[in-house]
Amino acid sequence: MKILMLVSSMHAGGAERVAATLVNAWAERGDAVTLTPTYSSKGTCFYPLSDKVELAWLADLSGTRASGAMAAFKRLLTLRRYIRDTRPDVIVSFLTNVNVAAILATRGLGIPLIVCERTNPVAETTTGTVWRKLRRLLYPRADMVTVQAEDTAGPFSRQVPGIKRLAVIPNPLPAPLLDAPRVRQREDGPRELLAMGRLVTDKQFDLLIDVFARLAPDFPDWNLRIWGEGPERAALEQQVARLGLQSRVSLPGRTEAPWDELARGQAFVLSSLVEGFPNVLLEAMSLGLPCVAFDCPSGPREMTRDGEDALLVPAGNRDALRDALARLMGDVALREQLGLRGAAAVRQRYALASVLAEWDELFEAVREGR
Known part of the structure:
Protein backbone atom coordinates (compact mmCIF):
# COMPACT_ATOMS: atom_id res chain seq x y z
CA MET A 1 0.00 0.00 0.00
CA LEU A 173 4.13 1.97 22.19
CA PRO A 174 7.33 2.09 20.14
CA ALA A 175 8.60 -1.45 19.60
CA PRO A 176 11.83 -1.07 21.65
CA LEU A 177 9.80 -0.36 24.79
CA LEU A 178 8.03 -3.71 24.62
CA ASP A 179 11.25 -5.52 25.54
CA ALA A 180 13.01 -2.79 27.52
CA PRO A 181 14.29 -3.66 31.02
CA ARG A 182 11.94 -2.53 33.76
CA VAL A 183 13.01 0.09 36.30
CA ARG A 184 14.14 -1.38 39.60
CA GLN A 185 13.40 0.46 42.83
CA ARG A 186 16.18 1.50 45.18
CA GLU A 187 15.85 0.86 48.90
CA ASP A 188 17.97 3.90 49.73
CA GLY A 189 20.13 6.62 48.23
CA PRO A 190 19.12 9.56 46.04
CA ARG A 191 15.94 9.15 44.01
CA GLU A 192 14.41 11.15 41.19
CA LEU A 193 10.78 12.08 40.64
CA LEU A 194 10.48 12.74 36.92
CA ALA A 195 8.22 14.85 34.73
CA MET A 196 8.60 15.42 31.00
CA GLY A 197 6.96 17.66 28.41
CA ARG A 198 7.04 21.05 26.75
CA LEU A 199 7.45 23.87 29.23
CA VAL A 200 4.04 25.39 28.54
CA THR A 201 1.19 26.42 30.83
CA ASP A 202 -1.01 23.40 30.04
CA LYS A 203 1.60 21.08 31.60
CA GLN A 204 1.22 22.91 34.96
CA PHE A 205 4.83 22.39 35.97
CA ASP A 206 4.49 25.47 38.19
CA LEU A 207 1.84 23.63 40.19
CA LEU A 208 4.07 20.56 40.36
CA ILE A 209 7.00 22.60 41.68
CA ASP A 210 4.78 24.13 44.37
CA VAL A 211 3.59 20.67 45.41
CA PHE A 212 7.13 19.33 45.49
CA ALA A 213 8.19 22.28 47.66
CA ARG A 214 5.71 21.05 50.28
CA LEU A 215 7.09 17.51 50.05
CA ALA A 216 10.79 18.31 49.94
CA PRO A 217 11.42 18.68 53.71
CA ASP A 218 9.93 15.25 54.43
CA PHE A 219 11.74 13.51 51.55
CA PRO A 220 15.33 14.80 51.59
CA ASP A 221 16.56 11.95 49.36
CA TRP A 222 14.14 12.80 46.54
CA ASN A 223 14.73 15.38 43.80
CA LEU A 224 12.44 16.59 41.02
CA ARG A 225 13.71 16.62 37.45
CA ILE A 226 11.54 18.15 34.70
CA TRP A 227 12.67 17.34 31.16
CA GLY A 228 11.60 19.58 28.29
CA GLU A 229 11.92 23.00 26.73
CA GLY A 230 9.50 25.81 26.07
CA PRO A 231 8.38 29.38 26.71
CA GLU A 232 7.77 28.90 30.45
CA ARG A 233 11.41 28.10 31.25
CA ALA A 234 12.32 31.52 32.67
CA ALA A 235 9.23 31.66 34.88
CA LEU A 236 9.84 28.14 36.19
CA GLU A 237 13.50 28.85 36.93
CA GLN A 238 12.49 31.98 38.84
CA GLN A 239 9.94 29.96 40.80
CA VAL A 240 12.55 27.35 41.74
CA ALA A 241 14.94 30.09 42.90
CA ARG A 242 12.22 31.87 44.86
CA LEU A 243 11.42 28.64 46.70
CA GLY A 244 15.09 27.95 47.38
CA LEU A 245 14.96 24.61 45.57
CA GLN A 246 17.89 25.02 43.18
CA SER A 247 19.57 21.92 44.63
CA ARG A 248 16.37 19.85 44.55
CA VAL A 249 14.61 20.80 41.29
CA SER A 250 16.33 20.75 37.89
CA LEU A 251 15.19 21.66 34.37
CA PRO A 252 17.86 20.11 32.14
CA GLY A 253 16.07 20.87 28.86
CA ARG A 254 15.22 18.64 25.93
CA THR A 255 16.73 15.18 25.63
CA GLU A 256 17.29 13.04 22.55
CA ALA A 257 17.13 9.92 24.75
CA PRO A 258 13.87 10.28 26.71
CA TRP A 259 13.53 6.58 27.47
CA ASP A 260 17.03 6.42 28.92
CA GLU A 261 16.25 9.37 31.16
CA LEU A 262 12.93 7.87 32.26
CA ALA A 263 14.70 4.63 33.12
CA ARG A 264 16.94 6.53 35.56
CA GLY A 265 13.97 7.69 37.63
CA GLN A 266 12.14 6.12 40.54
CA ALA A 267 8.69 7.65 39.93
CA PHE A 268 6.88 9.73 37.31
CA VAL A 269 4.23 12.44 37.64
CA LEU A 270 1.85 13.91 35.05
CA SER A 271 0.50 17.27 36.22
CA SER A 272 -1.20 18.42 33.01
CA LEU A 273 -4.34 20.50 32.73
CA VAL A 274 -5.24 18.79 29.45
CA GLU A 275 -3.74 16.14 27.19
CA GLY A 276 -4.69 14.59 23.87
CA PHE A 277 -3.08 11.28 24.73
CA PRO A 278 -0.08 11.51 27.07
CA ASN A 279 2.64 9.54 25.28
CA VAL A 280 5.10 10.19 28.07
CA LEU A 281 2.79 8.61 30.67
CA LEU A 282 2.42 5.56 28.44
CA GLU A 283 6.17 5.30 27.97
CA ALA A 284 6.93 5.81 31.68
CA MET A 285 4.47 3.06 32.62
CA SER A 286 5.91 0.71 30.00
CA LEU A 287 9.35 1.09 31.59
CA GLY A 288 7.98 0.14 34.99
CA LEU A 289 8.05 3.62 36.50
CA PRO A 290 5.32 3.98 39.14
CA CYS A 291 3.15 6.88 38.04
CA VAL A 292 0.91 9.53 39.57
CA ALA A 293 -1.32 11.42 37.14
CA PHE A 294 -4.01 14.06 37.21
CA ASP A 295 -7.33 12.71 35.93
CA CYS A 296 -7.32 15.33 33.19
CA PRO A 297 -8.99 15.17 29.80
CA SER A 298 -7.99 13.00 28.11
CA GLY A 299 -6.07 9.74 28.29
CA PRO A 300 -4.95 9.08 31.88
CA ARG A 301 -8.25 7.50 32.93
CA GLU A 302 -8.27 5.15 29.92
CA MET A 303 -4.60 4.32 30.34
CA THR A 304 -4.60 3.55 34.07
CA ARG A 305 -6.52 1.71 36.78
CA ASP A 306 -6.34 3.82 39.92
CA GLY A 307 -4.65 2.00 42.76
CA GLU A 308 -3.83 -1.03 40.62
CA ASP A 309 -1.26 0.12 38.08
CA ALA A 310 -1.00 3.87 38.82
CA LEU A 311 -2.37 6.54 41.15
CA LEU A 312 -4.97 8.83 39.57
CA VAL A 313 -5.91 12.04 41.38
CA PRO A 314 -8.57 14.72 40.72
CA ALA A 315 -7.36 17.15 38.08
CA GLY A 316 -5.87 20.33 39.51
CA ASN A 317 -6.16 19.22 43.14
CA ARG A 318 -2.84 20.18 44.76
CA ASP A 319 -3.57 18.48 48.07
CA ALA A 320 -4.54 15.22 46.38
CA LEU A 321 -1.40 15.32 44.25
CA ARG A 322 0.76 15.97 47.31
CA ASP A 323 -0.86 13.09 49.21
CA ALA A 324 -0.49 10.66 46.30
CA LEU A 325 3.15 11.59 45.76
CA ALA A 326 3.90 11.30 49.49
CA ARG A 327 2.30 7.87 49.52
CA LEU A 328 4.36 6.74 46.54
CA MET A 329 7.66 8.31 47.56
CA GLY A 330 7.41 6.80 51.02
CA ASP A 331 6.59 3.21 50.04
CA VAL A 332 9.09 1.23 47.99
CA ALA A 333 6.81 -1.83 47.91
CA LEU A 334 3.98 0.24 46.42
CA ARG A 335 6.32 1.68 43.81
CA GLU A 336 7.49 -1.79 42.84
CA GLN A 337 3.92 -3.10 42.64
CA LEU A 338 2.55 -0.23 40.55
CA GLY A 339 5.57 -0.32 38.25
CA LEU A 340 5.24 -4.05 37.62
CA ARG A 341 1.49 -3.94 36.96
CA GLY A 342 1.65 -0.76 34.91
CA ALA A 343 4.30 -2.13 32.57
CA ALA A 344 2.38 -5.35 32.00
CA ALA A 345 -0.90 -3.51 31.31
CA VAL A 346 0.31 -0.98 28.77
CA ARG A 347 2.70 -3.35 26.99
CA GLN A 348 -0.29 -5.54 26.23
CA ARG A 349 -2.90 -2.88 25.42
CA TYR A 350 -0.74 -0.49 23.40
Missing part, protein backbone atom coordinates in the same frame (compact mmCIF):
# COMPACT_ATOMS: atom_id res chain seq x y z
CA LYS A 2 1.17 3.53 -0.78
CA ILE A 3 0.78 5.74 2.30
CA LEU A 4 1.38 9.50 2.54
CA MET A 5 1.77 10.91 6.06
CA LEU A 6 1.44 14.68 6.53
CA VAL A 7 2.74 16.47 9.63
CA SER A 8 3.54 20.11 10.33
CA SER A 9 7.17 19.44 11.24
CA MET A 10 9.46 16.76 12.58
CA HIS A 11 10.70 18.74 15.56
CA ALA A 12 10.56 17.23 19.07
CA GLY A 13 6.98 16.58 20.17
CA GLY A 14 4.41 13.91 20.89
CA ALA A 15 2.69 14.01 17.50
CA GLU A 16 6.02 13.88 15.70
CA ARG A 17 7.17 10.94 17.79
CA VAL A 18 4.01 8.98 16.97
CA ALA A 19 4.32 9.88 13.28
CA ALA A 20 7.87 8.51 13.25
CA THR A 21 6.79 5.31 15.00
CA LEU A 22 3.96 4.70 12.52
CA VAL A 23 5.81 5.46 9.29
CA ASN A 24 8.77 3.35 10.38
CA ALA A 25 6.49 0.40 11.15
CA TRP A 26 4.56 0.69 7.90
CA ALA A 27 7.74 0.98 5.85
CA GLU A 28 9.45 -1.94 7.59
CA ARG A 29 6.53 -4.25 6.85
CA GLY A 30 6.68 -3.39 3.15
CA ASP A 31 4.36 -0.44 2.55
CA ALA A 32 5.60 2.41 0.35
CA VAL A 33 5.61 5.31 2.81
CA THR A 34 6.29 9.00 2.28
CA LEU A 35 6.48 11.44 5.19
CA THR A 36 5.85 15.07 4.27
CA PRO A 37 6.45 17.83 6.82
CA THR A 38 4.35 20.72 5.55
CA TYR A 39 6.20 23.58 7.24
CA SER A 40 9.74 22.68 8.35
CA SER A 41 12.49 22.33 5.76
CA LYS A 42 15.04 19.60 5.07
CA GLY A 43 17.35 18.61 7.90
CA THR A 44 14.99 19.26 10.82
CA CYS A 45 13.94 15.70 11.68
CA PHE A 46 14.35 15.10 15.44
CA TYR A 47 13.28 11.44 15.52
CA PRO A 48 15.12 8.64 13.69
CA LEU A 49 13.45 7.33 10.55
CA SER A 50 13.90 4.10 8.64
CA ASP A 51 15.88 4.35 5.42
CA LYS A 52 12.78 2.89 3.77
CA VAL A 53 10.73 6.02 4.55
CA GLU A 54 10.81 8.62 1.79
CA LEU A 55 10.96 12.22 2.99
CA ALA A 56 9.45 15.06 0.97
CA TRP A 57 9.76 18.51 2.57
CA LEU A 58 6.91 20.74 1.38
CA ALA A 59 8.78 23.93 2.28
CA ASP A 60 11.60 22.88 -0.03
CA LEU A 61 9.23 21.79 -2.79
CA SER A 62 7.37 25.11 -2.64
CA GLY A 63 10.45 27.22 -1.98
CA THR A 64 9.05 29.00 1.08
CA ARG A 65 8.70 28.72 4.84
CA ALA A 66 7.36 32.26 5.11
CA SER A 67 4.24 33.04 7.09
CA GLY A 68 1.29 34.89 5.64
CA ALA A 69 -1.60 34.06 3.36
CA MET A 70 0.31 34.09 0.07
CA ALA A 71 3.03 31.73 1.30
CA ALA A 72 0.42 29.39 2.80
CA PHE A 73 -1.52 29.40 -0.47
CA LYS A 74 1.66 28.59 -2.41
CA ARG A 75 2.39 25.63 -0.12
CA LEU A 76 -1.22 24.46 -0.48
CA LEU A 77 -0.98 24.47 -4.29
CA THR A 78 2.35 22.65 -4.10
CA LEU A 79 0.83 20.03 -1.79
CA ARG A 80 -2.09 19.48 -4.15
CA ARG A 81 0.24 19.03 -7.13
CA TYR A 82 2.41 16.63 -5.15
CA ILE A 83 -0.59 14.51 -4.12
CA ARG A 84 -2.03 14.55 -7.64
CA ASP A 85 1.30 13.46 -9.14
CA THR A 86 2.18 10.74 -6.59
CA ARG A 87 -1.36 9.30 -6.15
CA PRO A 88 -1.04 7.62 -2.74
CA ASP A 89 -3.58 4.94 -1.81
CA VAL A 90 -4.36 6.71 1.46
CA ILE A 91 -3.32 9.93 3.21
CA VAL A 92 -2.97 10.36 6.97
CA SER A 93 -2.59 13.87 8.39
CA PHE A 94 -1.78 15.03 11.94
CA LEU A 95 -2.80 18.30 13.68
CA THR A 96 -5.58 20.77 12.91
CA ASN A 97 -3.71 23.14 10.58
CA VAL A 98 -2.29 20.27 8.53
CA ASN A 99 -5.67 18.54 8.48
CA VAL A 100 -7.36 21.64 7.07
CA ALA A 101 -4.69 21.95 4.37
CA ALA A 102 -5.00 18.25 3.51
CA ILE A 103 -8.77 18.48 3.09
CA LEU A 104 -8.42 21.48 0.78
CA ALA A 105 -5.52 19.97 -1.17
CA THR A 106 -7.28 16.66 -1.84
CA ARG A 107 -10.67 18.00 -2.83
CA GLY A 108 -11.86 16.28 -5.98
CA LEU A 109 -8.85 13.95 -6.25
CA GLY A 110 -10.66 10.85 -4.99
CA ILE A 111 -7.89 9.84 -2.57
CA PRO A 112 -9.01 8.59 0.87
CA LEU A 113 -8.02 10.97 3.67
CA ILE A 114 -7.83 10.27 7.42
CA VAL A 115 -7.35 13.40 9.54
CA CYS A 116 -6.15 13.00 13.12
CA GLU A 117 -6.55 15.29 16.10
CA ARG A 118 -3.48 15.02 18.30
CA THR A 119 -4.67 17.06 21.29
CA ASN A 120 -8.00 17.01 23.06
CA PRO A 121 -9.86 19.30 20.62
CA VAL A 122 -12.69 19.90 23.09
CA ALA A 123 -10.71 20.85 26.19
CA GLU A 124 -7.55 22.46 24.80
CA THR A 125 -7.37 26.25 24.50
CA THR A 126 -4.48 26.84 22.10
CA THR A 127 -6.38 26.43 18.81
CA GLY A 128 -7.51 29.83 17.59
CA THR A 129 -11.02 30.81 16.60
CA VAL A 130 -10.26 30.74 12.86
CA TRP A 131 -8.89 27.19 13.02
CA ARG A 132 -11.86 26.04 15.09
CA LYS A 133 -14.24 27.45 12.48
CA LEU A 134 -12.29 25.84 9.65
CA ARG A 135 -12.29 22.54 11.51
CA ARG A 136 -16.06 22.71 11.94
CA LEU A 137 -16.52 23.62 8.27
CA LEU A 138 -14.08 21.20 6.64
CA TYR A 139 -13.77 18.08 8.80
CA PRO A 140 -17.09 16.68 7.49
CA ARG A 141 -15.37 16.43 4.08
CA ALA A 142 -12.68 14.04 5.35
CA ASP A 143 -13.24 10.31 4.85
CA MET A 144 -12.33 9.61 8.48
CA VAL A 145 -11.54 11.69 11.57
CA THR A 146 -9.68 10.17 14.50
CA VAL A 147 -9.26 11.18 18.12
CA GLN A 148 -7.06 9.49 20.69
CA ALA A 149 -9.40 8.78 23.61
CA GLU A 150 -12.95 7.55 24.11
CA ASP A 151 -13.92 10.48 26.34
CA THR A 152 -13.11 12.86 23.48
CA ALA A 153 -15.23 11.23 20.79
CA GLY A 154 -18.72 12.18 21.98
CA PRO A 155 -18.01 15.84 22.80
CA PHE A 156 -16.02 16.31 19.60
CA SER A 157 -18.78 14.88 17.42
CA ARG A 158 -21.11 17.47 18.95
CA GLN A 159 -18.56 20.25 18.52
CA VAL A 160 -18.04 19.34 14.84
CA PRO A 161 -21.36 17.96 13.58
CA GLY A 162 -21.56 16.20 10.25
CA ILE A 163 -18.34 14.17 10.46
CA LYS A 164 -18.74 11.12 8.20
CA ARG A 165 -16.88 8.67 10.43
CA LEU A 166 -15.19 9.24 13.76
CA ALA A 167 -12.80 6.64 15.16
CA VAL A 168 -10.83 6.36 18.38
CA ILE A 169 -7.31 5.06 17.91
CA PRO A 170 -4.64 5.26 20.61
CA ASN A 171 -0.97 5.90 20.19
CA PRO A 172 1.26 2.84 19.94
CA ALA A 351 1.62 -2.89 21.66
CA LEU A 352 2.62 -1.58 18.24
CA ALA A 353 1.22 -4.65 16.46
CA SER A 354 -2.19 -4.15 18.08
CA VAL A 355 -2.41 -0.48 17.14
CA LEU A 356 -1.20 -1.18 13.59
CA ALA A 357 -4.06 -3.67 13.24
CA GLU A 358 -6.48 -0.89 14.20
CA TRP A 359 -4.94 1.37 11.56
CA ASP A 360 -5.32 -1.37 8.97
CA GLU A 361 -9.03 -1.53 9.73
CA LEU A 362 -9.29 2.23 9.13
CA PHE A 363 -7.35 1.96 5.86
CA GLU A 364 -9.65 -0.80 4.65
CA ALA A 365 -12.75 1.16 5.63
CA VAL A 366 -11.80 4.39 3.83
CA ARG A 367 -10.49 2.62 0.74
CA GLU A 368 -13.70 0.65 0.40
CA GLY A 369 -15.82 3.71 1.15
CA ARG A 370 -17.38 2.11 4.22
